[in-house]
């Protein structure tokens with residue numbers, strides 16, 4: 001089992017391309033369009049690591065030259081579950097990698113005062129039991145949203161659950177592991193801490209607002 005900053009089952013994907021793209025996303029002058037493009041690009045690289053252990057089987061194929069036994073993905077199907085809104089920034093890249101995947105959506109927002117997740121949508125495929133279920137949300141801050149989303153997919157029958165994030169806070173990563181020790185987390189970076197508003201430091205601000213351009217973070221103090 002991997003471990004980062006003392007948190008078991010947490011993997012940082014330290015590839016230079018991932019770290020370079022994350023640095024560009026953190027910069028406050030990065031435009032909404034670039035932020036969106038970078039998140040999509042990074043999702044491919046993170047998912048490549050997260051899905052490294054997908055089972056394969058050998059099948060007989062014919063190339064123009066010879067017959068051979070060649071590897072292909074075996075029966076285990078994948079479901080991506082986006083935690084709205086910001087999870088949608090990771091979703092399209094993942095579907096480019098695994099076009100046959102099913103897709104679920106969980107709508108959660110953090111109450112601005114309590115910082116607790118508030119549910120407004122849950123639409124999941126019927127048959128999660130035999131699927132690899134990958135929850136996606138760029139930000140794991142207090143992990144309240146992630147913990148609740150995993151609870152919801154487990155309640156719907158998911159057994160092989162994984163979590164894909166971009167940036168995590170150590171406080172949130174520890175809380176997540178305490179709640180769901182069986183669920184591996186892959187992220188580009190474990191950051192330093194949370195601030196008084198429960199934002200990740202140094203982080204990148206509010207991922208949903210930056211992805212969709214709903215608030216001009218450059219004017220925030």
Ligand SMILES: O=P(O)(O)OC[C@H]1O[C@H](OP(=O)(O)OP(=O)(O)O)[C@H](O)[C@@H]1O
Pocket residue numbers: 083084085086087108109110111115117137138139140141142143144145146172198206207208209
């Ligand atoms: O770990 P937590 O403390 O729960 O915080 C992380 C959550 O906050 C953000 O969503 P937000 O509530 O801003 O919703 P949005 O994606 O619609 O902007 C983020 O995308 C996570 O879902």
Ligand SMILES: O=c1cc[nH]c(=O)[nH]1
Pocket residue numbers: 139141198199200201203204205206207208
């Ligand atoms: O740093 C944070 C914390 C919660 N949600 C975000 O989008 N960013």
Ligand SMILES: [Mg+2]
Pocket residue numbers: 206207208209
């Ligand atoms: Mg937000």
